[in-house]
Amino acid sequence: MIKIKNLHANVEGTEILKGINLTVNRGEVHAIMGPNGSGKSTLANVLAGHSAYEVTEGEIIFDGKNIIEMEPDERAREGLFLAFQYPIEIPGVSNSIFLRTALDEIRKHKGEPELTPKEFLSLLKEKAQILGMDTSLINRALNQGFSGGEKKRNEILQLLMLNPKLAILDETDSGLDIDALRIVSEGVNAYKSKDNAVIVVTHYQRLLDYIVPDFVHVLYKGRIVKSGTKDLALELEERGYDWIIKEQPETV
Amino acid sequence: MKNRIDNQKWYVDNFNLFKSSNKNVFSTLSNKAIEKFKTLEFPTKKDEEWKYININPLLKNNFLPSSLSANSSVNLETIEEYTLDNLDVYRFVFVNGIFNSELSTGLDFGKDIIAGSLSNLLNKNDTRLEKLFDIKNKLQKDNNIFNLLNTAFLHDGFLLYLPKGTIIDKPFHVINISTGNNKLLNQPHNLIHLESNSKAEIIFEYVSEKATEHFTNIVTEISVDENANLNVYKIQNESPNAFHIENSNILQKNSSVVKHFSLSFGALITRNNINAELDGENVENNLYGLYLGNKNQQIDNHTFIEHIKPNSNSNELYKGILDDDAKGIFSGKILVQKEAQKTNAFQSNKSVLLSNKAISDSKPQLEIYADDVKCSHGATVGKLDQEALFYIRSRGVPLELARSMLIRAFIDDVVKEISIEQLREKINHTIFQHLKRVEF
Ligand SMILES: Nc1ncnc2c1ncn2[C@@H]1O[C@H](COP(=O)(O)OP(=O)(O)OP(=O)(O)O)[C@@H](O)[C@H]1O
Ligand SMILES: [Mg+2]
Numbered sequence: 001m002i003k004i005k006n007l008h009a010n011v012e013g014t015e016i017l018k019g020i021n022l023t024v025n026r027g028e029v030h031a032i033m034g035p036n037g038s039g040k041s042t043l044a045n046v047l048a049g050h051s052a053y054e055v056t057e058g059e060i061i062f063d064g065k066n067i068i069e070m071e072p073d074e075r076a077r078e079g080l081f082l083a084f085q086y087p088i089e090i091p092g093v094s095n096s097i098f099l100r101t102a103l104d105e106i107r108k109h110k111g112e113p114e115l116t117p118k119e120f121l122s123l124l125k126e127k128a129q130i131l132g133m134d135t136s137l138i139n140r141a142l143n144q145g146f147s148g149g150e151k152k153r154n155e156i157l158q159l160l161m162l163n164p165k166l167a168i169l170d171e172t173d174s175g176l177d178i179d180a181l182r183i184v185s186e187g188v189n190a191y192k193s194k195d196n197a198v199i200v201v202t203h204y205q206r207l208l209d210y211i212v213p214d215f216v217h218v219l220y221k222g223r224i225v226k227s228g229t230k231d232l233a234l235e236l237e238e239r240g241y242d243w244i245i246k247e248q249p250e251t252v
Numbered sequence: 253m254k255n256r257i258d259n260q261k262w263y264v265d266n267f268n269l270f271k272s273s274n275k276n277v278f279s280t281l282s283n284k285a286i287e288k289f290k291t292l293e294f295p296t297k298k299d300e301e302w303k304y305i306n307i308n309p310l311l312k313n314n315f316l317p318s319s320l321s322a323n324s325s326v327n328l329e330t331i332e333e334y335t336l337d338n339l340d341v342y343r344f345v346f347v348n349g350i351f352n353s354e355l356s357t358g359l360d361f362g363k364d365i366i367a368g369s370l371s372n373l374l375n376k377n378d379t380r381l382e383k384l385f386d387i388k389n390k391l392q393k394d395n396n397i398f399n400l401l402n403t404a405f406l407h408d409g410f411l412l413y414l415p416k417g418t419i420i421d422k423p424f425h426v427i428n429i430s431t432g433n434n435k436l437l438n439q440p441h442n443l444i445h446l447e448s449n450s451k452a453e454i455i456f457e458y459v460s461e462k463a464t465e466h467f468t469n470i471v472t473e474i475s476v477d478e479n480a481n482l483n484v485y486k487i488q489n490e491s492p493n494a495f496h497i498e499n500s501n502i503l504q505k506n507s508s509v510v511k512h513f514s515l516s517f518g519a520l521i522t523r524n525n526i527n528a529e530l531d532g533e534n535v536e537n538n539l540y541g542l543y544l545g546n547k548n549q550q551i552d553n554h555t556f557i558e559h560i561k562p563n564s565n566s567n568e569l570y571k572g573i574l575d576d577d578a579k580g581i582f583s584g585k586i587l588v589q590k591e592a593q594k595t596n597a598f599q600s601n602k603s604v605l606l607s608n609k610a611i612s613d614s615k616p617q618l619e620i621y622a623d624d625v626k627c628s629h630g631a632t633v634g635k636l637d638q639e640a641l642f643y644i645r646s647r648g649v650p651l652e653l654a655r656s657m658l659i660r661a662f663i664d665d666v667v668k669e670i671s672i673e674q675l676r677e678k679i680n681h682t683i684f685q686h687l688k689r690v691e692f
Contacts, residue, residue, distance in 0.1 A: 048642075048646050049645075049646070050642055051638075051642070071645065071651065072642060072645040072646050073645040073646070073647075073648055073649055073650050073651065073654070075646075076645070076646055076647055076648035076649075077648045081646075081647075082646055084643070087643070088639050088640060088643050090637075090640050090643065090644070090658075090661060091661060091664075092660070092661025092662060092663075092664035092665070093644075093657050093658070093660075093661045098644070098647070098657070099647075101649055101653065101657070102644075102647035102648045102649050105648045105649055105650065105653070106648045109648070141661075158647060162647065162648065
């Protein structure tokens, strides 16, 4: 689904990603863990095409196409989705109209007809119900005044509506209460299929109890320094990152 | 300099032609206005009130007052382009500032209501006019040269008088269309008086049939008595080569409510002056503005709100979107008199620059003589939020559409105050058409 090869990226002249290699196949779930500031969100943003990040080296092959030169909206229409760690508030843009516009664009790209308002509404209701979301949130301005947890739910609502090929979830669990975590995870599991793939960025094992990863990677100082199965996450939960960091050569 | 003097002389010479053909109850007023006009000069950038706008392109031209040119008309189809879908209105059409009854509809009112053409009453020498409008005092404090130019050539405009307790069931749609030769001066003089407990909505729409260079110089006098309620939507969408000036005076009495919208799209140079005198308690005065500029348009909104009595509220929200080399200007003054305790006055001006060359100037002024008041003002200028753009695009929405969404979002707090749905839609459409952007 996605092949990241020797990816280097800068922010304002500072190198943050220092050669990432990662392959995620159809039907797989990969978890990315790692200490604060190691570059997890940077990787997610680079994949989504944020213009503040400059790719200096490497390739991102998504579904057979190199997407490095693609605009963020093109990537999204190709089927890449990022659930943000900090979804921003956009006053004046209605949540449902926004979703409608995005869905229309994506369907147009796939050569599918636009949904009628009725079809759209019933789809929206169905997906909101999975996430136990109050319909009043849907009619409000995009994320405006939403609580932390409501914002995260809204990201997953977008995921379910847009049904991308690859979902990158950046700390979707942070800010969720225990019940919400379960509900949102069930939402992600409802999305998951053998034809798509998920990358979850998280600090905590408890999310991975619900969204079970096939592989777990540790990102440290802009590199993937360790990869393993779901057991690696359990080990990290217990032992922290110190032991991995100590395994690292001093300088590169 | 020479331009200005020649230009002024041109209007005085034309006045003499106008005078000989015009005999009505207001001729004394016209004479007084031209005398005062002669003693003043057109403003320059040295005048504090005109310092951000360059009106030289306007003063370079000698515009022929339309009352001295041949009568012209437009097709009914042209007018019907301006109708609002399924919205029932009383339609009043003015062509080059002169009322056209054939293009107007639904003009039957009871005998106590006066709605229609000012010139009809002028020519009938109807004495009600003198009573309705305080002619004697009208020019005393008026030092605005454009106002005087309009009054000197006073001949027509939209007139509305609602007696006590009159509720008008549908909006007045007053379409002012400029057509015909280049370089016409159209000068509507609108007079609105709502007596106590009456209610009305007026859409003033100023448009041009072709991309001609013309000058629309409007005076609008609004007087709203106790407990009366008035919504005014002024839409200016004239030719990109037009010049547009309006001086509006609003006088409000106890517990009256006014919502006034200045929605500016067209014209090369636009100047809207609004003076609101809140001469009563529990008055609500709301001034909303939306201005869109591209190419080298200049749009200048000046407001002056005077709180005279206690316990009144004024609320101003002006928003601008400026592209290319356009310039937007907002100057808002709030004066709270000593007696006007418990005044709430809120003012906000925000603009978004879509290009690096667009300019926004904002000048708020508060002058407060009462000690127990709540007043605030704020001004911001910015670009479209890059993070918001990224967020929207990351969901598959193309850049231009994402920009349109943010533009639409930016002006939403003005647009949503428009209480006529069809008008909201029309404004929405006009915005994107004017910015040459994808509609959202
Ligand atoms: N736009 C930016 N401008 C400047 N520095 C940035 C920017 N984005 C990221 N960085 C820096 O890059 C480094 C990696 O940040 P990133 O957000 O990717 O970390 P993270 O692994 O997601 O951390 P966390 O677990 O705290 O979310 C940090 O040192 C951060 O300050
Ligand atoms: Mg992060």
